[in-house]
Amino acid sequence: MKIHEFQAKELFANAGVAVLQNRVATTAAEAAAAFEELGTAVAVVKAQIHAGGRGKGTTVENPEQHGVQLVKSAAEAQEVAENLLGKTLVTIQTGPEGKVVNQVLIEQGCDIARELYLGIVLDRAVKMPVLMCSTEGGVEIEKVAEETPELIYKEHFDPHFGLQGYQVRKLCKKLGITGASVRSAVKFMQTLCKLYVEFDCSLAEINPLVVTSDGDLIALDAKMSFDSNAMYRQKGVAEYRDLSEEEPTEIRAGEAGLSYIKLDGNIACLVNGAGLAMSTMDIIKLHGGEPANFLDVGGGADKDQVTEAFRILLSDPNVKAVLVNIFGGIARCSTIADAIVAASKEVGFEVPLVVRLEGTEVEEGRRILEESDVDIITATDLTDAASKVCAAIGA
Amino acid sequence: MSILINKDTKVICQGITGGAGTFHTRGCRDYGTNMVGGVTPGKGGQDVDGLPVFDTVEEAVDQTGADATMIFVPAPFTADAILEAVDAGIKTIAAITEGVPVLDMVRVYEAIQASDSTLIGPNCPGLITPGECKIGIMPGYIHTPGTVGIMSRSGTLTYEAVWQTSNVGLGQSTCVGLGGDPIVGTSFIDLFKLYEADDGTEAIMMIGEIGGTAEEEAAAFVAEHVTKPVAAFIAGRTAPPGKRMGHAGAIISGGKGTAAEKVKALEAAGIEVAESPADMGAALQRAIAKHS
Numbered sequence: 001m002k003i004h005e006f007q008a009k010e011l012f013a014n015a016g017v018a019v020l021q022n023r024v025a026t027t028a029a030e031a032a033a034a035f036e037e038l039g040t041a042v043a044v045v046k047a048q049i050h051a052g053g054r055g056k057g058t059t060v061e062n063p064e065q066h067g068v069q070l071v072k073s074a075a076e077a078q079e080v081a082e083n084l085l086g087k088t089l090v091t092i093q094t095g096p097e098g099k100v101v102n103q104v105l106i107e108q109g110c111d112i113a114r115e116l117y118l119g120i121v122l123d124r125a126v127k128m129p130v131l132m133c134s135t136e137g138g139v140e141i142e143k144v145a146e147e148t149p150e151l152i153y154k155e156h157f158d159p160h161f162g163l164q165g166y167q168v169r170k171l172c173k174k175l176g177i178t179g180a181s182v183r184s185a186v187k188f189m190q191t192l193c194k195l196y197v198e199f200d201c202s203l204a205e206i207n208p209l210v211v212t213s214d215g216d217l218i219a220l221d222a223k224m225s226f227d228s229n230a231m232y233r234q235k236g237v238a239e240y241r242d243l244s245e246e247e248p249t250e251i252r253a254g255e256a257g258l259s260y261i262k263l264d265g266n267i268a269c270l271v272n273g274a275g276l277a278m279s280t281m282d283i284i285k286l287h288g289g290e291p292a293n294f295l296d297v298g299g300g301a302d303k304d305q306v307t308e309a310f311r312i313l314l315s316d317p318n319v320k321a322v323l324v325n326i327f328g329g330i331a332r333c334s335t336i337a338d339a340i341v342a343a344s345k346e347v348g349f350e351v352p353l354v355v356r357l358e359g360t361e362v363e364e365g366r367r368i369l370e371e372s373d374v375d376i377i378t379a380t381d382l383t384d385a386a387s388k389v390c391a392a393i394g395a
Numbered sequence: 396m397s398i399l400i401n402k403d404t405k406v407i408c409q410g411i412t413g414g415a416g417t418f419h420t421r422g423c424r425d426y427g428t429n430m431v432g433g434v435t436p437g438k439g440g441q442d443v444d445g446l447p448v449f450d451t452v453e454e455a456v457d458q459t460g461a462d463a464t465m466i467f468v469p470a471p472f473t474a475d476a477i478l479e480a481v482d483a484g485i486k487t488i489a490a491i492t493e494g495v496p497v498l499d500m501v502r503v504y505e506a507i508q509a510s511d512s513t514l515i516g517p518n519c520p521g522l523i524t525p526g527e528c529k530i531g532i533m534p535g536y537i538h539t540p541g542t543v544g545i546m547s548r549s550g551t552l553t554y555e556a557v558w559q560t561s562n563v564g565l566g567q568s569t570c571v572g573l574g575g576d577p578i579v580g581t582s583f584i585d586l587f588k589l590y591e592a593d594d595g596t597e598a599i600m601m602i603g604e605i606g607g608t609a610e611e612e613a614a615a616f617v618a619e620h621v622t623k624p625v626a627a628f629i630a631g632r633t634a635p636p637g638k639r640m641g642h643a644g645a646i647i648s649g650g651k652g653t654a655a656e657k658v659k660a661l662e663a664a665g666i667e668v669a670e671s672p673a674d675m676g677a678a679l680q681r682a683i684a685k686h687s
Contacts, residue, residue, distance in 0.1 A: 118428070122497060124577050124607040124644070129502045144651045159501055200496055229643060230496035232471060259641040274575055274641025275549020275604055278630040279672035282654075285633045286671050296632070296641040299550075300415075327551045327558070329520065329534050359554060360534050382555070382673035 001226045002050045005238040006105045008204075008222035011237075015195045018190060018218045022107035024048070031081030033073040034106040042109035045069050045080040047089050049099040050245040052223065057091030059084065060098055067091065067101075070109070077106060100243060110218060115208035117141055117152075118176060120191070120196045128156045131163060131193060134170050136206035140287040163193040188217045199237055200230030247310050256308040258297055265290025266320040267389055268313040270306070272297050272331040280325045283382055289390040292319050299330030306339030309348065314347055323389040324355045325382070326365075333357040333365030345375040352377060352392035356385040396595025397524035397569040398489050398544065398586070399513060400463060404528045407455050408433040409476045411443050419491075419532050420446065421465065426535040428528050431459040452483040463487040463529045465521060470494035473517055476501050477580075481512045486599040488580070489530045490516035497643070500578040507580050514580025518642065520550035520572035531572065533557075538644040541566015543679065544590040545603035546583060548573050548609075548644070548676035552630060552672065554604055559676030575642030576608070583613035591621050598683050600675065601666075602656055605631035606645045610657040614664040624686035626679040627661045628669040629654045 009019045023034035035043050047054050047067040052065030065083040081104050090098035115137035123130040134152045136144045144151055155167040168186045172354045177185050202260070205223040212218060231238045243251055253260030259274065263281075267289045271277035273327045281291040292317070297309050306379045313322060325335050336357065342350070347360055356379040357365045377392065379385035406423065410416040411433025421444060424430045432447045432455050439450035445581050449455040468476045473492045480488045495517045509512045513556065515522055521531015525538035537554055539561045547553040553572055560567065572587055573579050583601055590596045600622070605609035609627065617625055632654040634640050636647040647653050661668050668684065671680035 052407060122501075122577060123614065124609075127578050128501055129498075145649070158505075159498055197498060200498055202497070208471055227497050227643075229470065229494045230498070233496075251531075260634070260639050261640065263635065271551075273549060273551025274645060275547070275552030275602070275630045276555060276672075278549075278604060278645070279555070279628075279642050281554055281633045282630065283671050283673060294640055295637075327554045329551060329554055330532050358558065359537065384669065386673075 001228055001231065001241055002245070003224055003237070004048045004050065004103070004242065005046065005222050006037040006048055006103065007240045008224040009170065009219070011199065011224065012222055013197065014220055015191055017191050017195065017322050018216065019222065020110055020218060020220070022105055023205070025081055025104050026079045026085065028082040028085065031104060031106055034080035035077040037294065038106065038108045039388040040108040041079060041390070042070055042072050044107050044109060046072055046105040047101040047108065048103055048105055049089055049094070050242070051091050051099055053093050054089065057089050057094070059087040059089050061087045068101060077264055087285035089324070094306055099245065110210060111213050112210050114211040115212045116211065117144070117207045118192070119205040119207070119211060120193060120201065120208040121203055123156060126156055129193070129196060130154050130156045131189060133175055135175055140209060157193055159197045162191050162197070165190070177191040177211065177256070179215065181211065181217070184215065184217050188241055200227045200234055202227050229310065233366065249315065251381045253312055257301070257306050257361045258295065258305060258309050260312060261293050261294040263293050263317065265292045265391065266318045268292045268316065268319045269325065270295050270297060270309055270322065271325045272299065272327065276325065280323065283386040284323065284389065285388040287390040290388070291395040292316055297331065299334070301331060303335055303339045304332060304343060306336055307342045311347055312344035319351060319387050321354065321395045323350045323385055324348065324353070326357050326359065328357070328359030328361060332361040333359060334361040334368060337368035338366040339371045341368065341374055344372070349374070352389070354379050354385055354389040354392065356381065377384070396529065396593050398569070398589040398593050398596070399522060399569060400524050400530060402429070402527040403444060404463045404487070405429050405454070405459060405461045406463045406528070406530055407431060407459065407461040407464065408465050408467065409452065409480065411435055411446070411448055411672055412438050412441070413467055417443055420444070423529050424533070426529040428530065431461050452479045452485065452503045456483045456485065457598070461485065463530060464489070465527060466490040468492060474499040477503050477514060478506055480505055481510045484632055487514055488512055488514045489512065489519065490532060490580070491519060491521055493518040494577065497577050499646050500576065504580065514576040514617060515571060516579060516606070518576045519574035520553060522569060522571040524569045533572070537561060538570065539566035541590070541592055542595060542597040542640045543570050543600060544586070544593070544596040545570040545600045545602070546573060546586045546650050548575055548604050548642070549602060549630060552602055556628070556675045560600065560679060563676040563680055565676070565679065568593060575644055576586040577644040580660040583609055583614045586614055587613060587621055591623060596623065598626070599626065600679050601627045603627065603629045604642070604645050605634050605640065605647050605654050606652040608652065613661040614660040614666060617666060618664040624682040626667040626669065626675070626682040628672060629657045630672065
């Protein structure tokens with residue numbers, strides 16, 4: 001689960017990770033008032049969306065307006081906020097459709113001596129969280145990792161014991177942090193690692209991490225995302241969820257206990273199991289088609305859930321055909337067959353429907369479909385299913 | 396022969412009195428697994444289909460001599476259940492539960508490494524030695540006793556591979572679902588070592604998917620240490636970056652963990668990679684033919 005920069009900075013501030021004074025505004029008037037309240041000569045207005053690259057991104061409505069802008073007066077803050085709020089910001093991470101800006105962050109300016117990078121992620125190979133730092137702050141870290149990986153310094157830490165002081169001191173040597181700043185860095189990095197564990201983060205990233213001319217470390221940006229599996233014990237974090245940032249059909253699927261991701265193609269697929277669902281997308285593509293979605297109905301899905309899954313699939317206007325691929329394990333073919341019949345009665349299949357059933361209760365499932373009056377193209381295996389569904393739409 | 400489990404394995408179920416626990420204990424028993432009991436804290440003394448229920452794993456091991464467990468307890472309690480099984484000296488632990496927080500698994504993984512136990516999962520279908528012992532939720536009837544070792548990060552895709560290998564006349568020695576989470580107890584490499592050493596396994600099929608680098612690490616291991624024929628398939632060639640494809644571990648992040656990178660590493664190691672998920676059985680036949 002992702003959250004906004006202003007929410008991450010709220011968590012940072014509460015934990016004692018240094019951030020600048022800031023205010024959130026949902027109207028231009030609030031932005032102007034925020035500038036006055038901060039009382040600094042310069043401030044930065046930052047669009048709040050769940051995507052990076054905001055500084056270089058521009059709005060659809062005004063190609064001159066970037067997602068992050070320096071302002072020097074309340075009037076200017078008001079004008080920039082006006083240009084951003086309710087507008088659609090397109091960045092390299094949003095895709096061409098962009099994201100609507102519903103809030104802006106107004107933050108006091110600061111005196112920057114150096115810009116560094118700092119991020120914490122799970123290192124799956126080592127099976128521990130890892131703190132990564134680089135002198136190349138303010139640029140895309142993926143690019144640094146690609147071109148100059150030797151400029152990224154890493155320290156793994158055990159969630160029980162946290163990051164040790166010596167680890168930060170080692171990093172400081174490499175980053176060129178010296179003198180009194182070292183103590184500031186130890187506190188900063190240890191606190192951030194503690195926060196990462198305490199809140200079940202999957203990512204905590206600060207880019208850039210600023211060293212001021214006084215030698216203090218400050219999080220100029222803040223990006224956090226969280227382990228969805230841990231939300232049951234992170235009630236406070238769960239409240240930060242912003243549904244307006246998510247695809248409406250994906251939210252609806254989530255409420256029904258389905259794992260659904262919308263894609264750009266026109267062949268909808270309904271599959272049990274994540275691996276088989278991905279493979280079904282792959283084989284559609286191999287046969288010249290384009291999948292309209294990823295959908296895993298899971299093992300324990302009942303008739304109502306599967307019927308809802310069909311409703312979601314068929315609500316996508318791009319869909320020209322549906323492929324059902326079930327290898328029954330816990331999921332029973334009979335349940336799926338019942339849902340196909342129910343969905344046909346309720347929503348109707350106006351597009352070709354190709355069904356491949358195998359596994360638990362397959363005979364019963366096939367019998368239910370044969371005895372129904374649903375118009376079905378039956379497939380015997382994966383290749384047969386993919387070629388039939390692609391043929392059905394002339395792909 | 397087989398790896399990890401066989402006809403002599405004595406199995407308990409942690410969470411046996413829950414709906415899924417009861418249902419799948421029955422399924423395993425019907426398959427022929429030597430189920431000897433179960434554990435649900437607070438329900439010791441009861442029975443499920445005649446199998447004794449204990450309060451603790453320690454007690455279950457003392458009373459039944461169990462050396463394997465399958466875990467169906469809810470996600471918030473799964474780490475505790477795994478650690479309890481480790482503490483009781485259980486050799487093979489299969490955690491079926493989905494949704495375990497990843498930081499719980501960082502801690503559990505350390506404990507597993509320091510023990511003699513093998514953890515399969517979490518978020519997995521379990522493991523099966525056809526005709527001898529089934530620990531988990533897979534449909535038993537699709538399996539045939541034979542000589543192919545199959546391991547996978549995905550459940551239903553494993554069934555597909557089993558089905559295809561059975562259809563081309565190749566049975567399975569032991570099939571293992573490793574689990575779909577970012578951190579799981581057992582890796583492809585751990586199993587390559589066991590399959591390589593097992594006289595009953597003549598060829599190996601590995602099924603990977605996008606996310607992480609487990610397949611690349613396995614490819615490097617195979618190139619150096621595996622003499623048996625190996626085929627592979629990677630799911631998620633069409634998956635968009637940055638999206639979790641159902642499994643918590645199936646995500647391309649920062650441009651890393653793509654199917655293309657994995658396929659490249661596998662092919663470089665001389666592994667026969669199936670282009671299509673429908674081609675897994677045939678790819679294995681090609682790997683065997685190439686080898687002989």
